[in-house]
Amino acid sequence: MAQKPSIPKGTRDFSPEEVLKRNYIMETIRHEFKNFGFQPIETPSFENSATLMGKYGEEGDRLIFKILNSGDYLKKADKNAIKEMDSTALISSISEKALRYDLTVPFARYVVQHQNEIEFPFKRYQIQPVWRADRPQKGRFREFYQCDADVVGSKSLWQEVEFVQLYDAVFNSLNLKGVTIKINNRKVLSGFAEVIGAQDKLIDFTVALDKLDKIGEEAVKKEMLEKGISPEAIEKIQPIFNLNGNFSEKIEGISNILKSSKTGMAGIEELKFIQQAIQNMPLQTATLDLDVTLARGLNYYTGAIFEVAAPEGVKMGSIGGGGRYDDLTGIFGLKDMSGVGISFGLDRIYLVLEELCLFPDQIKASTKVLFINFGDRESLYAMKAVSKLRKEGIAAELFPDDAKMGKQMKYADKRDIPFTVLTGQEEMEQEKYTLKHMKSGEQDQLNFQELVDKLKS
Amino acid sequence: MAQKPSIPKGTRDFSPEEVLKRNYIMETIRHEFKNFGFQPIETPSFENSATLMGKYGEEGDRLIFKILNSGDYLKKADKNAIKEMDSTALISSISEKALRYDLTVPFARYVVQHQNEIEFPFKRYQIQPVWRADRPQKGRFREFYQCDADVVGSKSLWQEVEFVQLYDAVFNSLNLKGVTIKINNRKVLSGFAEVIGAQDKLIDFTVALDKLDKIGEEAVKKEMLEKGISPEAIEKIQPIFNLNGNFSEKIEGISNILKSSKTGMAGIEELKFIQQAIQNMPLQTATLDLDVTLARGLNYYTGAIFEVAAPEGVKMGSIGGGGRYDDLTGIFGLKDMSGVGISFGLDRIYLVLEELCLFPDQIKASTKVLFINFGDRESLYAMKAVSKLRKEGIAAELFPDDAKMGKQMKYADKRDIPFTVLTGQEEMEQEKYTLKHMKSGEQDQLNFQELVDKLKS
Numbered sequence: 046m047a048q049k050p051s052i053p054k055g056t057r058d059f060s061p062e063e064v065l066k067r068n069y070i071m072e073t074i075r076h077e078f079k080n081f082g083f084q085p086i087e088t089p090s091f092e093n094s095a096t097l098m099g100k101y102g103e104e105g106d107r108l109i110f111k112i113l114n115s116g117d118y119l120k121k122a123d124k125n126a127i128k129e130m131d132s133t134a135l136i137s138s139i140s141e142k143a144l145r146y147d148l149t150v151p152f153a154r155y156v157v158q159h160q161n162e163i164e165f166p167f168k169r170y171q172i173q174p175v176w177r178a179d180r181p182q183k184g185r186f187r188e189f190y191q192c193d194a195d196v197v198g199s200k201s202l203w204q205e206v207e208f209v210q211l212y213d214a215v216f217n218s219l220n221l222k223g224v225t226i227k228i229n230n231r232k233v234l235s236g237f238a239e240v241i242g243a244q245d246k247l248i249d250f251t252v253a254l255d256k257l258d259k260i261g262e263e264a265v266k267k268e269m270l271e272k273g274i275s276p277e278a279i280e281k282i283q284p285i286f287n288l289n290g291n292f293s294e295k296i297e298g299i300s301n302i303l304k305s306s307k308t309g310m311a312g313i314e315e316l317k318f319i320q321q322a323i324q325n326m327p328l329q330t331a332t333l334d335l336d337v338t339l340a341r342g343l344n345y346y347t348g349a350i351f352e353v354a355a356p357e358g359v360k361m362g363s364i365g366g367g368g369r370y371d372d373l374t375g376i377f378g379l380k381d382m383s384g385v386g387i388s389f390g391l392d393r394i395y396l397v398l399e400e401l402c403l404f405p406d407q408i409k410a411s412t413k414v415l416f417i418n419f420g421d422r423e424s425l426y427a428m429k430a431v432s433k434l435r436k437e438g439i440a441a442e443l444f445p446d447d448a449k450m451g452k453q454m455k456y457a458d459k460r461d462i463p464f465t466v467l468t469g470q471e472e473m474e475q476e477k478y479t480l481k482h483m484k485s486g487e488q489d490q491l492n493f494q495e496l497v498d499k500l501k502s
Numbered sequence: 503m504a505q506k507p508s509i510p511k512g513t514r515d516f517s518p519e520e521v522l523k524r525n526y527i528m529e530t531i532r533h534e535f536k537n538f539g540f541q542p543i544e545t546p547s548f549e550n551s552a553t554l555m556g557k558y559g560e561e562g563d564r565l566i567f568k569i570l571n572s573g574d575y576l577k578k579a580d581k582n583a584i585k586e587m588d589s590t591a592l593i594s595s596i597s598e599k600a601l602r603y604d605l606t607v608p609f610a611r612y613v614v615q616h617q618n619e620i621e622f623p624f625k626r627y628q629i630q631p632v633w634r635a636d637r638p639q640k641g642r643f644r645e646f647y648q649c650d651a652d653v654v655g656s657k658s659l660w661q662e663v664e665f666v667q668l669y670d671a672v673f674n675s676l677n678l679k680g681v682t683i684k685i686n687n688r689k690v691l692s693g694f695a696e697v698i699g700a701q702d703k704l705i706d707f708t709v710a711l712d713k714l715d716k717i718g719e720e721a722v723k724k725e726m727l728e729k730g731i732s733p734e735a736i737e738k739i740q741p742i743f744n745l746n747g748n749f750s751e752k753i754e755g756i757s758n759i760l761k762s763s764k765t766g767m768a769g770i771e772e773l774k775f776i777q778q779a780i781q782n783m784p785l786q787t788a789t790l791d792l793d794v795t796l797a798r799g800l801n802y803y804t805g806a807i808f809e810v811a812a813p814e815g816v817k818m819g820s821i822g823g824g825g826r827y828d829d830l831t832g833i834f835g836l837k838d839m840s841g842v843g844i845s846f847g848l849d850r851i852y853l854v855l856e857e858l859c860l861f862p863d864q865i866k867a868s869t870k871v872l873f874i875n876f877g878d879r880e881s882l883y884a885m886k887a888v889s890k891l892r893k894e895g896i897a898a899e900l901f902p903d904d905a906k907m908g909k910q911m912k913y914a915d916k917r918d919i920p921f922t923v924l925t926g927q928e929e930m931e932q933e934k935y936t937l938k939h940m941k942s943g944e945q946d947q948l949n950f951q952e953l954v955d956k957l958k959s
C-alpha cells in the first residue's frame with residue numbers, strides 16, 4: 046500500500062504563489078540591506094552541538110533539534126544513561142550536531158572563526174531558515190526564515206540611527222506605510238531599577254513592565270508587588286505608567302525619574318542622539334516612538350532595544366526587533382566586540398501584506414503566453430516562436446500535448462496566463478500568430494515582431 | 503574557557519564574496535526557469551522518515567540524516583533494540599523525521615499531497631539545500647544546494663527538447679560557452695541488452711558501459727565478461743565502442759544493432775525527434791551529442807537520459823543531469839504520472855566559472871561609496887547625503903567612528919569600495935562633497951547632484 050503523504054507538524058509546503066510572494070519580501074529586504082552596505086554570509090544548517098547548547102537557556106536547549114550520529118551510533122553511547130533510560134543525559138553521546146536555532150549565535154561563531162579575514166566594523170546580513178521544536182500553533186512554525194542585519198566592531202550610535210532608517214526603507218519599499226519603530230534602552234531600564242533600589246530584581250521588574258500593553262497597569266503593579274518590589278518603589282516610577290506626548294516629552298518625563306542614576310542618564314543621552322539624528326533626516330513613512338516598557342530578550346541587550354509594530358488597525362505582534370549587545374562574541378573567546386542588529390519577521394510581514402492587499406499583482410504573473418498545441422508539425426512552428434520570445438525575455442510556453450483545445454484553454458486560465466497563441470495551418474502559411482487575450486477574448490493576427498511588441502507592452 | 507569555534511565536517515561557511523557569486527548563479531538559473539514557464543515550490547527541510555526511507559536504496563537510507571525526537575525520546579524507544587544495542591533497529595522508535603536527501607522525492611510527495619490544487623502538466627522548479635551523511639571529500643559536501651526543474655503529467659517529447667534548450671539558455675547566460683549536452687535513452691540501453699540476450703543483466707551491462715570514458719574499452723569488456731556476458735554478445739555490440747561522427751551518424755550506427763529490438767527502435771525514434779527539433783532551432787552555444795554509454799541512475803529513468811559536460815579543457819565531472827522517469831509519484835499512490843527533469847550542479851558550476859574567470863566584476867562590488875567620519879557634526883552632514891544616495895539606489899555607507907583617516911581609507915580599500923567622500927568643515931560650509939576615486943587617487947569637489955551623477959555613471 047502506498048503511504049498517504051504528509052509533512053511533519055509545524056512545517057510547510059509553499060505553493061508557487063506563496064514562494065513568489067515570500068521571495069518578493071526577501072528580495073525587497075535584501076535590496077535595502079545591500080543599499081545600506083551590508084554584506085551577505087551563509088552558515089551551515091547544522092552546527093556542532095557545543096556551538097549551540099547552553100546559549101539559549103534551558104528552554105532553548107530543549108527546543109534545539111538534535112541530529113542523530115550516523116552509522117552505529119550506539120557504539121559510543123553513554124552506557125549509564127541508557128541503563129537509567131535518561132534521555133537528556135544520553136543526547137551528547139549519540140548526537141554531536143544540531144539544527145541552527147537562530148542566526149545570531151552562528152554569526153558570532155562565524156565572526157570569531159573568520160576574524161582574520163574580516164574587516165571591522167563588519168556589516169553582515171543573513172537570510173536563512175532556523176528550526177525550533179516549539180509546540181506549533183497559529184503563526185508559529187518549527188521551520189521559519191530569519192532575516193537579520195548586524196554590525197559588529199563599533200560602538201557608534203550612528204548604527205542605531207541607520208537601523209531605524211533601514212526599517213523605514215524596507216517597509217516603505219514594501220508599501221507598508223505607518224509602521225511604528227519602538228525604541229528603548231537597557232540603560233534606562235537599569236536606571237529605573239536603580240532609582241527604586243531594585244537592581245537585584247531588574248529582570249522581574251522589566252518582565253512585568255513589558256506586559257503593560259497586554260495586561261494593563263494594575264496587573265503589572267500586582268506582579269511587581271508579588272516579586273517583592275515595594276509599593277513605595279512602584280510609587281516612585283508611577284510616571285512611566287502614564288507617559289504621554291511625543292518622543293521629546295516622554296524623554297523629559299523619564300529624565301525626572303532618572304536624574305540620580307548615571308546609567309539611566311547615559312541611556313537617555315543615547316536615545317536623544319538617535320532621535321535628534323532622525324529628526325534631522327525625517328523618515329519616509331514610519332514613526333519612531335519611545336516605549337520605555339520594551340524589554341524583549343533583556344539578558345541579551347545592553348543598549349538600544351528595537352521593536353516594530355504593524356500599522357494601526359492590523360492585529361499582529363511585532364514584525365521586527367533587535368538591539369545592541371555588548372559582548373556578542375565573548376562566548377567564543379573574542380572579547381570586546383560590540384554588536385547591534387535587527388531582524389525582520391518574514392511570516393508576519395507576509396500576513397500583514399496579505400491582509401492589506403499590498404502584494405503587487407505582477408508577482409504572480411509568471412508565464413505571459415501559452416502556445417496552443419495542434420500537433421507535431423504546428424508545434425515546431427510554435428516552439429520556434431516560443432524560443433525567440435524567451436530570448437526577448439518574455440516567459441512563454443507551448444502546451445506539451447495536442448490535447449483538446451478546451452483543455453488547453455482551461456489550463457491557461459487556471460494558471461493565470463494572460464495570453465494564448467494559436468498557430469494552425471493558416472497561420473503557418475502566412476507566417477502569422479493569432480494572439481488571444483484571455484480575459485477580453487479579443488484576437489489579433491500578428492507577425493512575429495508585432496507579437497513581441499504586443500506582449501511587451 | 504571559551505570553545506574554539508568550528509563547523510561540522512562536510513559543511514561550509516560562505517563569505518560575502520562566495521554568497522554573491524553563488525547567488526549570481528542561482529539567480530541566472532532562476533531567471534531562465536521562469537522564462538521557460540517553470541513555477542517555484544519549496545518543501546520543508548525535514549520530512550517524515552517514512553517519506554524518505556526506502557526511496558534511495560540501502561546505501562541511501564544510511565546516508566540520510568535522522569533527527570532525534572524531542573523530549574523524553576527514550577520513553578517510546580524499542581526496548582529490544584536497546585537491549586541488543588542495535589543502532590539500525592532502534593532508529594525508527596527514537597527518530598521520526600529526517601533531513602531531505604534530494605528534491606525529487608519531496609517533489610513527488612508534494613505532487614501527490616497537493617494533486618487537487620495543481621494544474622497538470624505541472625512545471626515546477628526548486629532550489630533548496632539537501633543533506634547527505636556521505637564521507638566528505640574534495641567537491642563533495644554534507645550540505646549542498648540542488649537546482650531542479652521538472653515537468654509531471656505529460657509524456658510529450660517537447661519537454662525533452664525544452665530541457666535541452668533550457669541547459670543551453672542557462673549556460674549561455676552564464677557566459678559558459680561550449681558545454682556538451684549528452685543525451686541517451688533508457689530504451690536504447692534496454693535494446694542493447696535485448697539483442698545480446700542479456701535482459702536479465704541490464705544493470706550490470708550498463709554499469710560497465712557507463713565507465714567507458716574512465717577505464718577504456720578493454721576494461722569495460724573485461725567487466726562485462728566477469729558479469730557473465732558472453733564474448734559473442736560483446737562482439738555483437740562492438741560498434742558501440744567505436745561510434746564516431748555526428749549525432750545522425752551515431753544514430754545510424756546503433757540503428758543497425760538495434761533493428762531487431764522494438765524497444766531499442768522506440769528509443770531511437772525519441773532521440774531522432776529531439777535531435778531534429780534542435781536542428782530546426784539551433785542552440786546558442788551548447789552542443790547536443792549522443793552518448794550511448796550514458797546511464798546515470800538507470801533504475802530511475804525510463805526514457806531520455808541527460809548529462810552536461812563542462813567545456814573541453816576544464817577538468818570537472820558533469821555539471822548537470824536528468825532524464826525521464828515514468829512513474830515518479832507511484833510510490834505515494836498516484837499512478838501514471840510521467841515526469842522528466844533536469845538538475846544543475848551549483849558547486850561544480852561555481853568551480854568552472856571560477857577557473858575560467860567568468861564571474862562578472864560587478865557581482866562583488868556591493869558598496870559604491872564610503873563617507874569618511876570626521877566627528878558627530880560632520881557625520882550628520884554626511885549621513886544626510888548617505889540617506890539621499892541610498893534613495894537614489896546607490897549603496898553608500900558612513901564609517902561609524904571618527905577613527906584615523908588612514909584606518910578609514912584602509913577599510914574602504916580592503917572592502918573594495920571604489921569611492922570615498924570627505925566632508926570636513928570646508929565642504930559643509932560650501933555644501934560640497936569631496937569625492938575620491940580610490941584607485942586613481944583623483945579628487946573632485948562636487949555638489950550633491952554632481953555627486954549622484956558621478957556615482958551613477
